[in-house]
Amino acid sequence: MAKVTPTAKKLLLGKEIExxxxxxxxxxxxxxxxxEKGQSKIAALEAGQASITPGDLLLLLDGLGVTEQWHKDVLLELRRNNHQRGKWTGIRSHCSEQFRTMVGLEEHCDLIRTVECEVPPGLLQCEAFIRALYKHAHAGTDLDARVQARLAxxxxxxxxxxxxxxxxxxxxSVRxxxxxxxxxxxxxxxMIEMSKLPNVRLQLLPFKTRVQSASIGNRFVLLRIPSPGVAGPLEFAYTENEGELRYLDDKTAVAAHDRAWSRLTGAALSFEAxxxxxxxxxxxxN
Known part of the structure; x- marks a missing residue:
């Protein structure tokens, strides 16, 4: 079975089944x-890599002891159109598959935490900056579309x-x-104006601040997606290096990044500072 990049709904359904x-x-x-399937089918479902028919899903839920109709309805809703990533036409069609995954996950999150160095975080970039960032690799309508896709x-x-x-x-990031x-x-x-939004928190770590680890040099994003079922939220650590993007859902890896986040927020300036x-x-x- 070919590996595909899972959607948020597939990941949520897989977590519930597991x-x-x-x-x-x-x-x-x-x-x-x-x-009446092989073990690989369940493994792929739990990893968000496969689909399941409504009939098979109900049969599976009955076998797993799910009796409440509300719970079955929630999981059936997670199954419905869970292969779709939204409307990836127009400007959004210029996004790479990996970027689409990030956008799809962000749209379902209730908490997003980002550590960034060298460049302002994508969710805090203004149009003029995005244009300056990408103008050397793109031009004309292609550049315009990529700028608007990132602003979206x-x-x-x-x-x-x-x-x-x-x-x-x-x-x-600002120097x-x-x-x-x-x-x-x-x-x-x-960035200053965005930091005033009620749901946005921005902290800066100055060069002169003494830190006990090099975590600020390891850019990462922590994503939390609430589950409508009973399995608890999905939690990911997203890391990006030259030529490699990774989505880590291993509990140990997520916990390690969460500890790094705590150290950095403790060392960084307060919101007003x-x-x-x-x-x-x-x-x-000037």
Whole structure:
């Protein structure tokens, strides 16, 4: 079975199935026998890598001891169209598959925590800065579409139930010049305004702050997606290096990144001190 990049709904359904199977005390092979499939089918379902028909899902849930109709309805809803990633046409069609995965996960999150160095976080980038960042690799309508596609991520701030979004950034994120002074000033001022949103927290780690680890040099994003079922939230650590993007859902890896987050938020400036620092930086871009 070819490996595919899972959607948030598939991942949520897979987590629910895994949780229910473990509660029932069944192996993957035993659970697969309930729907007359092989063990690999359940393994792929739990990993968000496969689909299941409504009939097979109901048969599986009955075999796993799910009796409440509300719970069955929730899981059937997770199954419905769970292969779709939204409307990836127009400007959004310019996004890479890996970027689409990030956007799809962000749209379902109730908590997003980002550690960034060298560049402002994507969810805090203004249009002028994005354009300066990508103009060397793209031009014309292609550039315009890519800029708008990246700005579209920020629609999560205006949802009826927006996620809590927190950032810890290195001072290098606002010192490294990717555009002329007027663009950099606009970018820093944009970050200040975004930090005033009720669901946004922004902290900066100055160069002069002494830290006990090198975590600020390891950019990562912690994503939490609430489950409508009983399995608890999905939690991921997203890491990005040159040529490699990884989504880690291993509990040990997520916990390690969570500890790094705690250390960095403890060492970074407070929210108001961060805004004061950023105002000083903006004024230096003349």
């Amino acid at each position: 949780h229910l199977r473990e509660l029932a005390g069944l192996s993957q092979e035993e659970a697969a026998a309930l729907i 991520r920020q629609a999560i701030y205006k949802k009826s139930d927006p996620p809590e979004v927190a950032f810890v950034i290195s001072e290098s 490294r010049e990717y555009g002329p002074p007027e663009v950099m000033r606009e970018q820093v001022e944009y 961060t805004r004061k620092f950023l105002r000083q930086v903006a004024n230096e871009y």
